[in-house]
Amino acid sequence: MHLTIDRLGHQGDGIAHDADGVAVFVPMMLPGEVVEGEVANGRMAAPKIVTPSPDRVKAPCRHYRACGGCMLMHASDAFVADWKAEVIRLALSAQGLDAPLRPTATSPARSRRRATLSGRRLKSGALLGLHARASDTVVEITDCQLLHPALMATLPALQEAVVLGGSRKGEVAFTLTLTKSGVDVAAEGGKPLDSSLFQALATLAGAADLARLSWNGEPVATRRPPAQRFGEALVVPPPGAFLQATAEGEAALLSAVREAVGGASRIADLFCGCGTFALPLAEGAEVHAAEGEAAMIAALDHGWRHAPGLRRVTTETRDLFRRPLMPDELNRFDAVVIDPPRAGCEAQARELAASKVPVIAAVSCNPVTFARDARILSEGGYRLDWVLPVDQFRWSPHVELAARFSRD
Numbered sequence: 310m311h312l313t314i315d316r317l318g319h320q321g322d323g324i325a326h327d328a329d330g331v332a333v334f335v336p337m338m339l340p341g342e343v344v345e346g347e348v349a350n351g352r353m354a355a356p357k358i359v360t361p362s363p364d365r366v367k368a369p370c371r372h373y374r375a376c377g378g379c380m381l382m383h384a385s386d387a388f389v390a391d392w393k394a395e396v397i398r399l400a401l402s403a404q405g406l407d408a409p410l411r412p413t414a415t416s417p418a419r420s421r422r423r424a425t426l427s428g429r430r431l432k433s434g435a436l437l438g439l440h441a442r443a444s445d446t447v448v449e450i451t452d453c454q455l456l457h458p459a460l461m462a463t464l465p466a467l468q469e470a471v472v473l474g475g476s477r478k479g480e481v482a483f484t485l486t487l488t489k490s491g492v493d494v495a496a497e498g499g500k501p502l503d504s505s506l507f508q509a510l511a512t513l514a515g516a517a518d519l520a521r522l523s524w525n526g527e528p529v530a531t532r533r534p535p536a537q538r539f540g541e542a543l544v545v546p547p548p549g550a551f552l553q554a555t556a557e558g559e560a561a562l563l564s565a566v567r568e569a570v571g572g573a574s575r576i577a578d579l580f581c582g583c584g585t586f587a588l589p590l591a592e593g594a595e596v597h598a599a600e601g602e603a604a605m606i607a608a609l610d611h612g613w614r615h616a617p618g619l620r621r622v623t624t625e626t627r628d629l630f631r632r633p634l635m636p637d638e639l640n641r642f643d644a645v646v647i648d649p650p651r652a653g654c655e656a657q658a659r660e661l662a663a664s665k666v667p668v669i670a671a672v673s674c675n676p677v678t679f680a681r682d683a684r685i686l687s688e689g690g691y692r693l694d695w696v697l698p699v700d701q702f703r704w705s706p707h708v709e710l711a712a713r714f715s716r717d
């Protein structure tokens with residue numbers, strides 16, 4: 310069957326329509342491309358490209374065909390940046406909204422500082438890498454374009470850890486985080502720790518110079534506190550805590566948030582995590598930081614208490630879905646920062662819409678829920694001044710953004 314790709318879907322697959330108008334998904338395609346192949350169950354699994362798009366490029370990674378880590382490496386950087394901006398534009402337009410979109414801020418290659426790798430014990434040795442596309446097969450990655458070189462440098466040690474503590478029955482999942490003091494590794498799914506495994510893993514952590522190694526939730530070696538720097542403050546996030554995916558993405562978001570709140574002197578940072586925005590903002594403003602996870606709030610508070618020269622930061626562990634800040638609480642602030650999880654913050658947006666807060670800096674990892682919440686704010690009288698698309702999940706279909714809302 311011959312098909313022309315109309316557009317990309319939210320997972321980055323090409324979408325075409327057959328003669329009956331039925332959607333057909335075609336992997337690794339670009340809009341306008343003409344493809345040929347067998348269609349089964351609404352999918353053309355092995356397309357032959359008849360007419361390539363001018364936006365098609367040779368993928369810069371030799372693992373791209375097999376590895377499931379990247380989905381859009383066959384597209385030019387300019388195409389991906391415009392496509393991500395278009396995803397935001399369409400989500401806003403579906404809610405009857407429109408806003409000036411700034412050029413996408415894309416993180417460079419090899420900048421991901423947080424990633425999860427999979428390890429599988431083999432008869433001899435071990436396999437370590439990322440999952441193949443839509444599969445639980447592990448693809449060994451020796452030369453990844455995505456991950457920070459410091460994370461890549463730990464791969465031989467992690468492979469050794471799978472040999473020591475992996476079981477033939479399942480995988481070991483390694484969550485790697487690059488910190489100011491080295492790589493923090495949390496391994497899940499390996500054999501239970503006994504004293505000889507503990508000893509061998511602790512020796513391995515020393516030889517690989519890891520900041521910390523935890524195994525099935527238990528710290529095996531904490532050689533240096535795995536700290537992050539947020540402005541003047543050093544914070545040690547709890548294991549597995551949220552962290553913006555790249556330092557460059559975090560800097561782009563922080564700069565947009567700073568610009569949005571302007572000279573505000575009393576700021577609320579809602580869904581504050583460990584203080585990515587709250588602590589730098591406290592260099593010039595009093596900040597009230599609220600978040601659902603008590604351990605993250607404790608880390609933020611500890612970081613603030615030990616940082617020089619910051620204004621006052623108050624903290625609150627609070628479920629902002631069930632107990633959003635109410636208008637009388639919000640009206641104490643000159644600006645509010647919101648950075649909710651993928652579900653967005655409908656309840657909090659409703660209270661903000663009823664408040665008198667002059668400025669809202671919004672950060673979002675989901676354009677659809679962002680647009681829903683933006684509509685609530687707009688119905689409450691806020692203008693959407695601008696949106697900055699931020700791409701810190703390079704070559705993936707994931708779209709993030711920062712935005713400013715204001716009211717007179």
Ligand SMILES: C[S@@+](CC[C@H](N)C(=O)[O-])C[C@H]1O[C@@H](n2cnc3c(N)ncnc32)[C@H](O)[C@@H]1O
Nearest residue numbers: 551580581582585600601628629630648649650
């Ligand atoms: C996208 S992260 C942003 C964190 C922080 N602003 C940052 O940039 O590092 C979303 C945060 O919302 C928190 N969260 C999720 N559900 C929540 C809820 N119902 N109430 C309060 N916080 C919640 C998560 O723990 C997480 O820290």
